[in-house]
Amino acid sequence: MKRWIFLLALALGLALGQEAKLKACFIYVGPIGDAGWTYAHDVGRKKAEAALPWLETKYVESVPEAQVVPVIDRLVREGCRVVFATSFGYMDGVLEAARKYPDVIFAHATGIKRAPNVATYMADFYQVYYLNGLAAGALTKTGKVGYVAAFPIPEVKRHINAFALGVRAVNPKAQVLVRWINAWYDPAKAREATEALLAQGADVFAFTEDTPTVIQTAARKGAYSFGHYTPMLKFAPDHVVSGQIVHWDVIYIDFLKKVREGVYTPKNLEGVDYFWLLQHKAVEMGADYGVPINPKHVPLLKAASMTVGGKKVAVYDRIMALLKDMSSPKPTFDPFTGPIRDRKGVVRVPAGRKATLEELLTLEWAAPGVVGDWPGEPK
Amino acid sequence: MEEALLRAVLFGTPILLATLGALLAERSGVVQLGVEGMMALSALAAFAAALAFGPSMGILAGVLVGAFLGLFHGIFTVTLRANQFVAGLALSALGLGASGLLGKRYEGLPLPAPLPEGGFALLAFLLAFLLHAFLFYTRTGLYLRSVGENPKAADLFGVSVDGVRYLALGMGGGLIGLSGAYLSLAYRPAWTDGMTAGLGWVAVALVILAAWRPLRALFGAYFFGLLFFLQFRLQGSVPIPSEAFAAMPYLLVILVLALSGRAQAPKALGLPFERGR
Secondary structure, eight states: OHHHHHHHHHHHHHHHHHHHSEEEEEEOSSOGGGSSHHHHHHHHHHHHHHHOTTEEEEEEOSOOGGGHHHHHHHHHHTTOSEEEEOSGGGHHHHHHHHHHOTTSEEEEETOOOOBTTEEEEEEOOHHHHHHHHHHHHHHOSSSEEEEEESOOSHHHHHHHHHHHHHHHHHOTTOEEEEEEOSOSSOHHHHHHHHHHHHHTTOOEEEEOSSSTHHHHHHHHTTOEEEEEESOOGGGOTTTEEEEEEEOHHHHHHHHHHHHHTTSSOTTSOTTOEEEEOGGGTSEEEOSBTTBSSOGGGHHHHHHOEEEETTEEEEHHHHHHHHHHHHHSSSOOOOTTBSOEEOTTSOEEEOTTOBOOHHHHHTOOOOOTTEESOOTTOOO | OHHHHHHHHHHHHHHHHHHHHHHHHHHTTOOOOOHHHHHHHHHHHHHHHHHHHOHHHHHHHHHHHHHHHHHHHHIIIIISOOOHHHHHHHHHHHHHHHHHHHGGGGTTOOOSSOOOHHHHHHHHHHHHHHHHHHHHHSHHHHHHHHHHHOHHHHHHTTOOHHHHHHHHHHHHHHHHHHHHHHIIIIISOSOOTTTTTTHHHHHHHHHHHTTTOHHHHHHHHHHHHHHHHHHHHHBTTBSSOHHHHHHHHHHHHHHHHHHHOSOOOOTTTTOOOOTTO
C-alpha cells in the first residue's frame, strides 16, 4: 500500500514537474536550413529556449500553408500551450484552430487578423532599409540602384519605398529599378534579375530573397550590395556594405515571459500586435552582427555628403545619427514622416505627421524614384 | 543584346547539360525523371568536395555522384524492370530529400574559389556536338539508339541491351552531375537546399521538346535561358505584368510541345526489356 502511495506521489510529482515547464511550439513554412526566414525563426527559438529555463520548445518544419490545422491539432494534443505560426499564409488556419482551442495561445507572424487568443508579431526592417538607402544613394555612380524583389505585397513595398526614400534623400535624381521575381526563394530568378539590372546600369543592389545570390552576382561585376535577413558579409567581403538582420528571439522571449507571468492569457490577445523595430532591438542594421557598416566602405560614406535641414553633413554621420536615434527608447525620426508623395504625385503622408501603423501595413503606393512594374499600384 | 545572348548561354548551360544527360538515357529506352534529384545531390557533392579538396575535385565529385545515381536508376529500371516513371520520380524525391538532409552543414558557407562559368559553357556546347556525333556516327551510338528503338532486334544481333542501358544511364548521369556541379561551383557558388529550383524538370521537358536530338537540345536550352533573362530585362519597360513574364518560358514550352505534335520518341522508351518476351 505504502509503495502504491509512493509511486502515485512520484507520478504526480513528475507530472507537476512537467507542468511547470511552458511548452511552446513553432510551425515553420520552410526547411530550417535555408539561411533565410525559417532559419532566422529557429535561431530565435533556440535563443529563447537557452534564455528561459522554464521553457520547452518543439517545432515542425516545411508545413504547407493549407495543412496548418492538422499540425496544430497534433501539437495541442502533445501539450503545446503556445503556438507560433510563422507564415502569413497560416492566418486563416490559425484563426480556425484558435476557435477550436480557446485555451491555447496563438501568435501569428506577419498576420493582420487577431482573436482573443491570437496575437500577431513582426520584426520589421523599414527603418533599416531607409538607412541602407542613404548609403546606397551615396555609393551609386550611375544613379541607378537595383532592387530584386520577392512578391508585390505591402511588406515588400514598404521596404522598397523606405529604401527609395533613403536613396533620394542623398541623391535626389537617383532611380531605384525594381524587378519582381514572384518567389521568396529562387536563386536562379534572383541571379538573372540581378544580371538584367546590371545590364541596365544598376551599380548598387538590395533585395528580398532568401539566398545570397544577388550579393554574389553583384560582386562579380564590382557592384555594391546590402545583405538581407542574416549576415551575408562573408559571401562578398569587399562588396557588402551593410544589410538588414533580424532578431526574432527578442520578440519570442518577451512574449513567452509575459505568458509565463500571466500578463498574456488566452482571453486578452485581441489588441496584442508586436511591430518591433530598431528601438526594440528586434532588427539590426549591419553587414554582420555588430558591424553596422563594412569598415572598407566607411571612408566612401564619410566623403559623400547630403543636405539635411539646409546644412551639409557626411552621409556616414547622418546614418549613424539616425541609427542611434531610432535605436533609442524614444526615437524622434521616422522615414515615413510627411510630406511624402508617391511617384504619381499623390500625397500619401501629409506634412507634419508620421504614417500610422495601419497605413504602413496596407501600403500599396510607390515612392518617387521607384522605376518598374508595380502590381496593385493605386490609381 | 550581347548581354542577353551571354545570359542565354550561361543560364542555358546547366539546363543543356542536364538535358543531354536525360536525352542519352532516354535514347537507350529508359525514361529519366530523376534529373532534379540527381542534380541536387551532385551539386551538394561538388560543393562539399570543392570545399575540402579544391574545385577540380568538386567537378569530379559532381560527375561521379551523377554517374553513380544514373547507375542506381539502372538497378531498378534495367535489372529489376520496375516502372521507369515511378523509379525516376522516386529518385528525384530521394535526391532532393537526401541533399537537403546531408547538406545542412554546408548551408551559409561561401565557396572560396568559384569557377568561371565560361569554361562550363564552352564544354557544354562542345558536348552537345560530341554527343550528336556519338549517337549518329559511331557504332556504339547506333547500338544505343537501336536498343532504344527495338531492343529485341538489338539483342538478336548480340548487343547487350542491359549493358547498353547501364552505359547510357551512367554517362547521362555524369552529364547531369556536371550540371549540378556547374550550379554549385560556378553559376551560384554556394549551397542551399532546393537550389536546383525546378531546373531538372525543365530539362526533362526539354528532352521531349528537342525530340531526343542533342543539337536541338542545345538550341532549346539557350532559348529557354534567353526567355528567362528577358523576363527580367523587359519587366517594367513593356506594359506586361511581371506575373505574366514569369509564366512565359513555361507557356512557351507548352506551346512548342503542342505544336511539335508527336515527336519521334524512341519506340522502346519506358518499356523494360526482358529477353524472350
